[in-house]
Every structure is written in structure tokens, then in C-alpha cells.
Amino acid sequence: MKKLLALLILLQTVQFTVQAQKPLRYRNWQLVFQDDFDTYRSVADMEARSPWKFTPDNERTLVGNPTEDQYYDSRNVELHDGTLHLIARPLPAPITYPFKTTDGRDTTKLLHYESGWIDLRSDFPTNTALGDTSRWPGNRGFELGLFEIRCKLGGGLGTWPAFWLYAGPTEIDVFEGGDPREASNNIHYSTKSTPYRAKGFRYTYPGPTDLMQGFHTFSVVWTKEAVTYYLDRKWLRTVPASEIPTYPAPVDIIANQAVNNFALPDTWPGGVPGQRQSAFIIDYIKVYKARR
Template sequence: MTKRFLLALLVVRLMLMPGAGHSQALADTLRHADWQLYWANEFNTPGDSSVVADHWQFAYPWGRNLGGAEAQYYTGEQVTVDAAGLLHLRAQRRATPRPYRVGNGPVRQLSYNSGMLFNRTSKDSLVIPGCDGNRTGFTYGLFEMRCRLPRAKTSSSAFWLYGDPDEVDVFEAGGAPEVISNNIILWSHEFWRLGPPGIANEASQSFFYWNGLGRLPDSLHTYALSWKARELVYYFDGIAIRHETRLLPLGCPLDVISNLGMASWAQDSAAALDIDYIRVYRQPRRAVARPPVAPVPPAPGILRFPHATAGVLGADAPEQRWRWAERPGQRPRLELAVNRNPADFSSLPLPARGRWLAPMVGFNDAGTARHWVASPDSGRSALRWTLYDLCGRPVRSGEQAPAPAWELRWPTLPPGTYALRLWAGAREVRQTVYQLGQPTEHVFSADWLALPAAPAEADATTPAH
């Protein structure tokens, strides 16, 4: 698994275009009724690792440490189930480091013993033709874990799916207890996804932070992934926080893994990942399509291969869909309902108490995301809007005709944070707007921070406040 960080600069583009009718999805929630429970471990029998050994191995089949900056040695002794029905993966600092060699690398000194789970399953009955017949794991499904994250900042916990050449991280947590990420990593020179050996893998990682009551490691939360042939959907506490249609696993089985790592610089005496259950669901049996990109053998004497990523062609454009939320005693807000194909390193708050209040986000280095706002009165009112800079000065204003949903689009504006006010009839909401990215020029200057010129009168109509 990789951890990548980007110092994102705030930049905004905003111009609202008249929108044709566009159906606005309601809050995108996980519906277990659409699935059938296929494989699960509820961890209701207390004891040591032997009580779950029918479901799990306690190390990777290829070793007890992945190398890199991880300093833990995985062993079943660090896996226990308590009387309350929680399985604990515990990291314990050793009195003396343990020598261990990863592959052909140098001998490393591992400072911790820790616990992990690696599924113990037979061949999947849904495996597609062409996959390795000896592979274990699952092909497609809904993968869900309810757990409490570690408090130690030097720990790295995860719930993920892996099978060479693909990896899908349902969540990764480490470095900051209030932040999680989800990640997709596709190796580009294997089986269906051919390419020159050594080409960089393709990955897309999004970050999410907790701003609800208490701290994220204080309570149990659910993390889930719906994996279908043409879409991945990530869930937090039953609310879909990310849809992905660009980077997709091939359809060969992936193993279910949960692990608790410790950084090589860690000084904590202990850490724990507490798991309530892990479940795998399936939809009713149906024909499984082959991967969207087929292997093409190289011509004789030519060592160049076609390079294409499964699922990229025909993928949905980056998009966020919003609904007008009005609750008694609270100011009306826009709630995020759909977050589709976010750019790498995008950072959004996690849903809390069933609501997802987030800023509008676009990216100048990956194309501006499309934003749709559903009409609060079924399309009877027109939409008026004004965008303000941080000093409260209007930057753009306009009006859109009545429609079931309005599409918001932004042109280039200087970097910064903006306030957007929307009026639909007597209703009003205020919304923060960011656009993350970097300037096209690599030389930074004060000119890049300059305010835009005032819009022409013909292009904007300022609504009455």
C-alpha cells in the first residue's frame, strides 16, 4: 500500500451555465437488501486466534512483513476475541527488535509484534475465464467492516482487497487519527492490462477527515466497498462517499485483508484495531462480463505492448451532486449526495449523523468537476446566485431558468476560498467553494494571487439581497 501526500493550493473557477433537466439522486445510502450475505465472521466466540482460524490466516502467504517503513512482525499471538464480541489486532513493542529479511533485501530489525487477518477461502465460483485458477479470494461483492481505529499516530491500519495485479483499499488510516483514505492501485503490465515492464502503476487516492462529535477512534464505524464490474462505491457509516468508474479491478479474485502496522520510527508501547465484524455480500447470481480490455499478444520481434487501463474508456466525468437540505431549527444547507471520480488527493469531510456537509470542490489540473444542485421545489423556481471572495466582494452573479436541477460550472479564477449564495424563490443557502490544484506556471509570483477583473454587466445580473 502506498501513502501519497500533496500540498494542494486553493483555486476556484465559477460560472453558472443554464442547466437542462438532470435527475438528482437522493442521498446515496447502502442498501443491504440489494445483497445476500455470502461469507462473514461476527467474532462472537471469545478466545485466542484459534477461534477464527477457520476464516483467517495471520500473516501474508509470502511473509510476515512487507518491508518499507513498517516495523511489525505479524503473528497470531496478537489476534484475540473478547467476551463483548470484538476482535483485536494488537501491536506490542518488543523488548528487543526481531531480525527479519523481506525477500532478498537486507535484514531489518522489527520493533513490534502485531496482528493481521488474511482470508482463508477456496476458489471463487464467480472467477472469470483467464484468471489464475489457484487464486483465492472473491470476485465482486460488497465488503464491509465495522471497527474502531487505533489512537496511535504512528500506527497504520487498513481494510483492503488484494490480488496481483490489483489492490483496492476500502480504508487506510495512519499518521493522523482523524483522517482516512481510500485507494485504488492497478499495475499496468500484467494479464489483461498489458504494458512495458517497469511502467509506473496507476493509482487514485482520496482523503477524508472527521469533524463529527468526539474523535474518529472513539467509536465504532462501518467502512464498506461495493465492487461491481463497472463501478466501485466506497461507504462510510452507510453513506456513499466516493464512486469510481475510471480505475477498476480486472475481475480476478481479490483476497480480504485487515492489518495493523507500526512505523519504523514509532515509540508507542502498544496500539489496537478493534473489529466488530467483517462481512462479504453478493448480489443474486448473474452472468459476469469479461474485463473491458482484452490482452493483445505482441507482434513477433516487437517488445512493445498496448497499454490501456480497464474502465477508463467511457468512464463518467468527475461530478458532485447536491441536494437542498432544510431541517427545523437549522439553516438550510447543501448536502453532498454523490461524489463521482474525484481527482487524486481530494480531501472532504466524512458524513456525520447521516448528513454530508462538504465544500464544492473542483480541480484545475484534472478538469473542472461538474456540480448539480437539485431544485428544492421540484423545478418551479429560478435559481439566482452570487459568488463572493473572502473580503465579501461579489465576483460573479447570475440567474438560471427553472429546472429540476441546475448545473454549476466555473471558469478560471484566482486561487482562494469563495462563498456562494443561492436563491430559489424565498429559499436561500450559502456554500463554500474550493478548487484544488496548482497553477500552470511552475514559477510562483504575486501575480498569480491577483483578483479577477470585474465581470461585464451583460454577463451577470446581481440579485437583490
């Protein structure tokens, strides 16, 4: 039995090593969407003519997550030298944010931070020539494909930068950060007729530096058969649909920097005299479709 167990472990290790040596290649993919944030004169110009908006659809914070402690506003989005900055900083004073619970009750939440968010506008135009698919109100984006972000994480205890895809029953977290040396990726799936399912993975970044010291590329390949994650074009893991299914619908593309309620701004890198802040810096966001 021990020999069999040792053999299974060896086979798993060999498989992981072989997969890890297969870099992400682009020859079978066609670029269908790209924003490198180089063409906007200002955030106001970006707001007027980009495909992005700067707050979630219904609220200025994700009220369903009890640990989130931030208020999203366009003033926390900045453009610098062809990069987009989503900046988290403490509010001058906490604000009481009113909202309704899922069962319709009025309640409030005390928020201590402000931060930046982008996601695709509801009127982001459909382009069937690029492989886009039909949509319904409130659902837009691309169904299946290769989704990618090149970014630099600001760091600081309690910061929570993320790049993710959302289509109601399915949420694919391309990455979630916060720890200087760790990032995670996750798949969430649930419908009214199926119980909630999720599968997460935490990756420790090797080498002499950490994830805050430079730009990194986080990618996910989403097909009907599986969801596969890459960091700097190196394979991290593959989740087959037999383990976690995904819902066949166009996804919203979201990048944001949440702040947890255990945050310590004194650990944040700073940037404004007398006030700490953390900037999630995005070089580009791209979407590819499989070549036919």
C-alpha cells in the first residue's frame, strides 16, 4: 500500500512538473479586446468613451461580503503614464452606507476606506465579428476565451486587489492578491437548483522578490471542458468541468481593489503626505478567442 501511495505521489508530481513546463502560447488565440489605457486624456475622457464604468451595478460596495470595508468612487481611479491606478485609501471619516438585504430589509454598513473599481458598462456593444455572443440586460462581456491582465500590486495588510469574471451562477477569480508573496485563484458556481460549489488555490511566489516588486501577467483560459490558470505565462492549475462546472454565458470583466475590515493602513506603501494608500496598477486587460 505504501509503495502504491508513493507511486501515486510520484505520478502527480511528474504530471505537475510536465504541465508547469508548458507555457501559455498565443498562436491558437485571436485578440478580440484590448485596453492598454494609453489613449485617454483623463479619467473624465475615459468615463466618456471607454467601455468601463467605475462602480458596481447596484451598490458602491459589495454589501454581500461582510469583511469588505470600502466605498468605490471614480475619484480613486487615476491614469499615469499609460497605466490605470485603482487606489485604496482611508476615508477622512467613516461613512454609514445604507442598503437593503436580500430579503428586502433596510440596514446600514460602516465603511472606513475608499477605493477604485472598473467593470464593463451595461451598454458595452456586442460585436459578433469578434466572437461575442448574445446577451440579456445586465449581462455582457465574452463567453469562453483567454482573459488576461498585466498589473502591479500595491500591497499593504488588508488590501484585496482582484481581476475576475462574473456571470451570475459562475465566478472565475483570475487572481486575488494582498499578501506580498501569495496570490489565489478560485471558481464559484451555484444556481437555484444546484448547491454552492467552489474550488480555490493559493500560490506562493518563488524567487528573491515578491509580487509587489514589478508587473506580472495573470491569465485564465476558460473552455467548456476546463478552466486553466497561468502566472507570467506559466501553468498553475487546471480545473476540469467535471469538478466545477461553469455557466455558458458572457461574463462581466472586473478589476477592483477591495479593502478588508482588518486592514492596517500604517503598513501600506504610501504616496500622499500624511496619508497611506495602496495602488493596484494595471498596464492592460486583454481578451482572446480561440482561432477557428
